Amino acid sequence: MSKTSEPEPDFALVSFQESDAAKRHPACADWVMEISDTTLSLDRNKKARVYAQAGIRDYWILNMQKKRLEVRRQPTEEGYASLTLLSPDQSLGLLAFPEVELKVADLLGDD
Template identity: 40%
Template sequence: MKTLAKWSVNDYHCMIQAGILRDRHVELLAGEIFEMSPETPIHYSTAKRGAKYLENLLTGQADIRFNGPITLSNSEPEPDIAIVRLPESNYSDRHPAPDDIFFIIEVAHTSLKKDLELKTSIYADANIPEYWILNLSTKEIIVFRYPQNGHYTSVETIAEGTITPLAFPEVQVSVKQLLG
């Protein structure tokens, strides 16, 4: 019987510093190193447009990170968009950690299964308060909220209207604007 070796975040950082993962588009998820799928044009443009839109909505309230890593206990995923605490200078020598994160957005086109299963579990386990998946196939946003014991206790699918992020009750995010 084969046993899979799990990597720690520290192991992963050492591999990066040693150049072992140079020229590899990878992320650490639940102790395993995964090759990231190439981004389709619609995936990239939706994520970039969404980050710009949220940056305008949340100016002075949050830092909007686009395609950047976050550091969790046994994972270092690279969500499409991470909405994190200010000031941005907090992240000069480290990536945002769970206590820094207001919510995360993943854009799903070819990655829906991984985003719905593996990443939902990882983000809930890290107690990320809110996680949105922009499902490009159905033009819907799946909103996960209130993590408890490694699972989100609220899941809602929204196809139109607005979403109010938990951390910003005065902000209305347009579903249409986010989905493009």
């Protein structure tokens, strides 16, 4: 991210190992999620470009309006090359933490 970019995701996870310390700053998240209702346009456009340019491989938008999860992967300079839409009855694993699988319904808070 540029020195002037300071996006504030709702959630971010960073994997860190001692051997990574010299290679990259631990502030570069491996997974970012925005919980979006009134900020969908900002999250899908400006933030998606900023996160993709920073190399964040896993960017999720929890779309509260449509009750679905939007998963963006394969970052490029222009944004993300891959978009997957998931409904509440589906689940998905995180790229950086393959042992972690989250249910969309749990993220939405649906019963």
